[in-house]
Amino acid sequence: MNNYDKKNIQLRQLYNINKDCNPCIFGKIEHNHKVFGEGSPLATLMFIGEAPGADEDRLKRPFVGRSGKLLDKIFHHLGFSRNDVYITNIVKCRPPNNKTPLPEEITPEAKKLLKDEISIIRPHVICTLGAVSTQLFFKHPIKMSQVRGQQIQFEASKIILLPSFHPAYALRNKDAEKDLFNDILEAHRISKIDN
């Protein structure tokens, strides 16, 4: 079996195991759907957002609303598509009123599921989108202004973290949109370098 099929099966199994349980507290809200990651199982670049919104909940796919359209536009300008990367969220169910998940709402189960997705994909680069997903990778409190656009190598893994702004913020701020564009350009470039 080739690597694509192997990883694809592992991802399907992972999502299947988690489809009926509540890896985050928002999963207990009745009409919510689980929105798992999507993209290429062989992606060398992975994007991690916060949580699904109303459009994502309805279509059961990550980043398909306005924020996702901005990502698609940037990818298109850079000559690739969402099928070439992997896109997921920390929290797999839509929080009420699209609220930002609080640290205590990101349960150990949600973190474990994300960790398992990362272990299967084994990307070269992870581009976190916004402060919530970026903070997850740090033990101490961070400010986006200090880490955005930086390439951060964690000793324990070969994966490079490149934090950027959340596209929802970039939609309201032209400078942030330029930064997001440049960060994705750089993240994509370094994800193609063999590690």
Ligand code: URA
């Ligand atoms: N915002 C996120 O963080 N994730 C999505 O999937 C959509 C919007």
